[in-house]
Amino acid sequence: MEPSVTPFPSSDPLNPPGQFNVERMSRRPPPHTQSRRRVGEGRSGAPRQGTRRHSTRRRPSPAVIRRRRSVVLVGVVALALVLFLLTRPAHTTHSATSGPLKGVVAERLPALHHLAKNPPVGDAIWRLIGRLVGGDPAVYRATIKLPDAGYSSAAVAWMNTQLLRAQLYSGGLSPGGLFWHFTAPVLPAASRKLVVAFDGGYQLKDSHGGYLSEGHLVQPLRVGGASLVIYRDGVATVGAWGRDVHMTPKVIAVRQNLTLIVDHGHPVAGLKANDINTWGYSLSARPIVWRSGIGVTRDGALVYAAGEMTITNLAAVLTDAGAIRAMTLDMNYFWTIFASYAPQSPGGEARPSNGTDLLSSMYQTPQRFFNPAYSRDFITMSMP
Secondary structure, three states, rough: OOOOOOOOOOOOOOOOOOOOOOHHHHOOHHHHOOOOOOOOOOOOOOOOOOOOOOOOOOOHHHHHHHHHHHHHHHHHHHHHHHHHHHHOOOOOOOOOOOOOHHHHHHHHHHOOOOOOOOOOOOOOEEEEEOOOOOOOOOEEEEEEEEEHOEEEEEEEEOOOOOOEEEEEEEEEEEEOOOOOOOOOOOHHHHHOEEEEEEEEEHHHHHHHHOOOEEEEEEEEEOOOEEEEEEEEEHHHHHHEOOOOOOOOEEEEEEEEEOOOEEEEOOOOOOOOOOOOOOOOOOOOOOOEEEEEEEEEEEOOOOOEEEEEOHHHHHHHHHOOOEEEEEEEEEEOOOOOOEEEOOOOOOOOOOOOOHHOOOOOOOOOOHHHOOOOOOOOOOEEEEOO
């Protein structure tokens, strides 16, 4: 008697379920050579009802895995670069590193929070500008909103006089004369050391003060006059002539302009916010006009300020920046200019193309100091 055979399901259309496939059985290899059926399969290899057939996809080779990881890594780096470019400060356009101050330099800089109790994000923060000097930062910039000047912006530059050397450039109009060695334009040799340049003072007929440079006393120095003094070693300071600063063999240049607007660390008495002619004539007959000024801090650093503001604003900004003595420089939009330069290489030439205005709203550009026709005096701060 032949043994009975129990049919099993088949997915073969030529052998419908319930029929025994002798031919298929005869082609099967011996049991010990058959591979194990996957979970979820019936004896015919068809998936059981209600189960999911596992993928038969081959595992990627090590080379493919490495390529995929490289693609992911490149994508992550690209995304990080995009985020950096989108979030970096808008005015950091120089080759030198920019950012909030760190380390020992931060201890020398004022907080700049007195004028605005709640400064906007990014406001009143010192950031590096200009080229490095011997690998060290020498000039920093900060902006601040002025509540009582229509919330216009003023900018302050802090200059390290231990790293920079000052030079007074003279013009044919101010102070006058054609015998100057240092006059516009800044020559290539000097441009290789130039870090920043900024405007001088009023014309001598309006400055009520004297002018001395390159051994030429163009106009006598006035006792009590606010004076920017440059010494033989290139160090500069600000003070009242005859009290804080005096004539010595070490003095090579003196630029006077009116009287001090900051003294003993405070704005002087008598400044009026609506003034339009005592501290310089406003071309627009408005007290809020482009103005600039410079002062010296207790540790000898120079601070320069500029922006559309009143004379009281200017004194307050310079005081906030740490000035113990300060004076006005020039005023009105056409004459107020401060530019920093950041060539790609440490000894590269400063040019208008690598220069940046202290405030983007300044009318003049970094090209002004390289213009042979510029006939006004100005000051440069350069590497030794």
